[in-house]
Amino acid sequence: MKNLINALYRNHSLGYKLLLFVSTTFLIVYLFPKSGKFKYNFEKGKPWQSENLYAPFNFAIKKSDAELASEKQKIKENSPLYFNVNSTTPKLVKTNFEKAFATMFTDSLSASKRFQLEQAGLNIIDNLYEFGVLNDDFVFPETKKVIILEDRVEKQQTQFGNLVEEDELSAVITRVLEKSNLQHYATAFTSLFFDLVIPNLEYNKTFSARVLQEELDQVAFTRGSVERETLIISKGEVVEGIKFQILKSLEAEYESQVWNKSNYNWIVFAYTLLVALALLMLLLFLKKYRLSVFENNVKVTFIFFNVIIMVLLTTFVVDYNSQYVYVVPICILPLVLKAFFDARLGLFTHVITVLLLGLIVPNSYEYMFLQIIAGIVTILTVSELYKRANLFISVGQITLIYFVAYFAFFVIHEGSVETLKWETFGLFILCGLATLFVQPLIYAFEKLFGLVSDVSLLELSDTNSKLLKELSNTAPGTFHHSLNVANLAEAAANEIGANAMLVRVGALYHDIGKMKNPTYFTENQATGINPHDELAPLESAAIIINHVIDGIEIARKNNLPDRVMDFIRTHHGTSLVYYFFKKEEERDPQVKREDFMYPGPKPFSKETAILMMCDSVEAASKSLKEPTSAKINDFVESILNKQMQDDQFINANITFKEIQSIKKVLKQKLANIYHLRIEYPE
Template identity: 55%
Template sequence: MKKINFKNFLNTLYQNHALAYKIVLFIVTAFAIVYMFPKGGHFKYEFHNGKPWQYENLYAPFDFAIQKSEQKIDDEKKNITLNKKQYFTSKEGVIEKVKSEIENDLTDKSQDSILNNYNIPRIVKYSNNLISAIYKYGYINESDVNRVEDKQLIALRKGNTISDLVFDRFLTSSEVNKYLENNINDSRYKSLSNFLIPLLKQALEPNIFFDEELTDKILQDELNKISYTEGLVTENERIISKGDVVEGEKLRILNSLQKEYLSQVWNQSNYNWIVFGYVLLVALNLLMLLLFLQKYRPFIYENNTKVTFIFFNIFLMVLLVTLVVKYKVDYLYVIPLPILPIIIKAFFDARLGFFTHVLTVLLLGFIVPNSFEFIFLQIIAGIITILTVSELHRRANLFISISQITLVYMIAYFAFSIIQEGNMEKINWQYFIMFALNGVLSFLSLFLILIYEKTFGLVSDVSLLEMSNTNSKLLRELAEKAPGTFQHSMQVANLAEASANEIGANAMLVRTGALYHDIGKMLNPKYFTENQTTTVNPHNELSPKDSAEIIINHVIDGIELAKKHRLPDRIIDFIRTHHGTSLVYYFYKQQENENPQDLNVEDFSYGGPIPFSKETAILMMCDAAEAASKSLKEPTAQLIDDLIEKIVASQMANGQFMNADITFKEIQIIKKVIKKKLNNIYHLRIEYPE
């Protein structure tokens, strides 16, 4: 019994493998995003410098210290660093060493003729007095002279004692030389100056040295003593009233309360609850995306590769922002977030691109500082991206669009800065450089699009441009085997492209789809009137039902051909939807007249699905209109107008545009374009004289 249940479970899992994959993808993405989130809570109040307090009166929930501003702490550190005391060390034993060396030198040279008339012990005593006078305050190392300014108070360490001295009391090497020359030349030993001065210069050595290690240690101790707080807010003390402007002291107190919350309220004991809250919010965010796809983009929702692609791009943006916030938050606005809507729009549509961008920005609001400002700037940038970026195969268009996005970034940030600071003096102009870098990096979208095309098997406008080349293998084959169908496809492509341009749809996509929509007719070209060059009609040999089957099968044959030649799904969508669920009306009526008892509507109906985008709806209208216009023996403007109205009205009545996300106004515009184009095609030419 257990084996049977397990087998049933496997069968159920296999039948619902697509749903199971989405559930796994949903869970993995949600936990991956939460893993990157900062593991701490969020202060429940949003406030900004220079803006009114929007909440009720706020009272201190507990005692807390007021944190000093970063500027004040930096000023204190700079002041301590600038006024730090320099520490010098007196080297012990130098005086005794120099005196001993001089005494030994004089004793060794006592037999020299220059010293014959002098008492050596008295010269030694005189030299020792000079040495003692020089070392009374100290002889400083020449390389340490520039360590301090003139007359600055320094600290001198002798053994275990430290005393303060004025720096200029130390003698330098030049001052020592001058001192020796002046004293010896004014003494009774003037005649020995050429002997004594070099002797003493050679023996004397500095005994005062800069003590960098001690100086740095004392400085660090002073910096560590800086207090990061000033003042205290007691429990239940009013911090700010509703409507008060958040600035100055109130801003510092609010910042202090926020930091205190982060350090006290959110700790390890409630870490799991915080993670649980993040999981719920991220899961809700991703669920909204899945529900949107299921309701408004079912063809994307049913394709797990496309769903994976969208989730991957969301995760990639969250990862980039997380890394920058963690390691170098100052460069937050260098991250080219507009790449996300550009890519989603390139592969799918503008509405999905903007929806995905907004959900991603809301997720990033948990990570970034100044979340309100960040979310506002990024959503505005996303709107401009969706409105301006089009026809990516034209690089000039992308350059203009990204320039506009960058400009909007700068204007929005400038406005925020003025509101928060109250003037232009404190604007951080480096942000404008970052916005410019953001724009430059946004051009990476073209590179990413090429990678995604190969990785996920998607198609963009750049690929569509290549596919729309009529010299491609499949279109050349269509032109050879079914020249009439090829000409029909060209005409439909022109009509569809013009219509798409008028209503703001993807003109390159609908043109390419139109070129390939009838490739299935290559297999039986003579059964389609546009390819019949003689009066012989092969349908005369068939029953209406068989004829209808051949006509209907050109859609299925087209799908198989497209898959064989690896055409992307976006193009195959045009093949499978260009007739929707409509009737093969001619043979249906023929069967109704000849054998009504054996009449089954399903035998004469295309299998669908009906169009599910503006582009596929445009193709359906243009295809039917172009084909029907060939039946007009003497086309006039009125006949063409009536024909188009009748065709489109019939398609609407049969519910062919129910899922196409197209408005009545857009349908009216498309009809006008088709009428105008067909009138231009069938207009009467003047008769030239022979």
């Protein structure tokens, strides 16, 4: 049991990566759509790019959404309205009319006239209640079919325009009286019937809605069928009309038949295999080519976190509306990774992420081609991200690449530009604008994961910062030395393609530990008094060596990033404090060499190796008397060759060719510093 615990402890970093790998795989699979992906990509109006397609099984042709909507609209227009009628109302109105008529019209009228008027009134009632009088105002088309129910039984059918609304009473009275040439009695009859007419039609809304719903439920969602082995579409044929509908029906049939519940676990398993394979390639890349990143769990977590974020955003947009998939700023991923790591890692991770997204987006080949090309352009064009203009220029170039690539694909598919979808170009512009969000995102990641980008390095390089101000006041000689080393290191880094900003910042802070005992270092001994004269060589060596440890403590108190502290740790490697070692050796030939050596570690990157070279050369150059080009050449060669003999660069990924280039730069810079000129004959 104890051995097992010890083994787990020794391999806890690998265990964490395994847990991260598994959890990321399952999270991405969880975000993916829970169905298989139709193996053919097609778009309406574009040529069929695959081979001739034959029906793999019998299936029905589904109607399009537009067809179904049209059918349902016709049903709604033709569906009748149902009204309940009260058949006793006309009789009651006639009885009340006879009473009111006798009161209104006096005996002064002749019997024939009186009879004529009475018959006209009865005709008015018959016209009003021929189909019925409405009890409310309704907004329906005049031609809308109406069925009148009496005791739930259909009594008659008519159109809504034949039903009488209360505000139409005067018009009906006038029309009837005009037929009998009694129109001059219209006012009297209108006044009479205003109090007599009783509505007898009530709209049966519930029954009308139920009948409409029954008719809608009977709408067929399919029309016709396709038999197995029937040719659906040929290669190069344009996908439109019935062909498009058949293909959509086949895709839907796959979802209902092929991707059923019994196959769900297999589909999830297949997705898991593909995602795991892609993420495994990413881990293997880190282990083989970026071992320092692979061994840092925070950095590995950061990379996987960014992949998950991109998958999450894309799946959300695809679920909402796949037409907006190009709004997702995928190029933020290589931008962020390049800011914190390097271009090669950024591009590799970008490609892996795009391959994963190709499983869920429509037109996956076109999508992957556009995004990979855009990622390559991002890596190639973005440099010195801390300069705002560079980011805007790069985003403009990325957007232009989107435009060109999409235009090319569209012409290939359509064969013309007449139906070009200009709104897609708007999506690319929105994507470019969203990519500009990378700056605040980088700042957030720095705080969240404790990483350092070039933007932060630019802030740290400000010599007016609190810590560098303190260094210039406390140890002015050391500050001046650090500035010189920074200039040399930056030039050397530019020569071999290393991170110039990082090495410059490392050079500015590499000797901050000397602030603790500034006068014990020769560059700060302005008075000519050397306190080492009163100390034993071993004590002097300890003070000199401890400036590395003191520097790390000061850096931690001032929250300097680990990438900067690496320069403090490694700028002397495991070299020997040679002067005091020789001094002690004169006193005690049995002196231990280890007591006069820096604790290390040795430089483990190009940048830290560059700083070691430049620091040693700049410090030792102060001892040159009457420097010449030959002296400087021999001087630089001897120092750097000695460091190589001591295996100080054995852990750094720097080549002999690069070291030779650095030697050349240092020789040129020192020659400029000492203002060497060609001696002209008198």
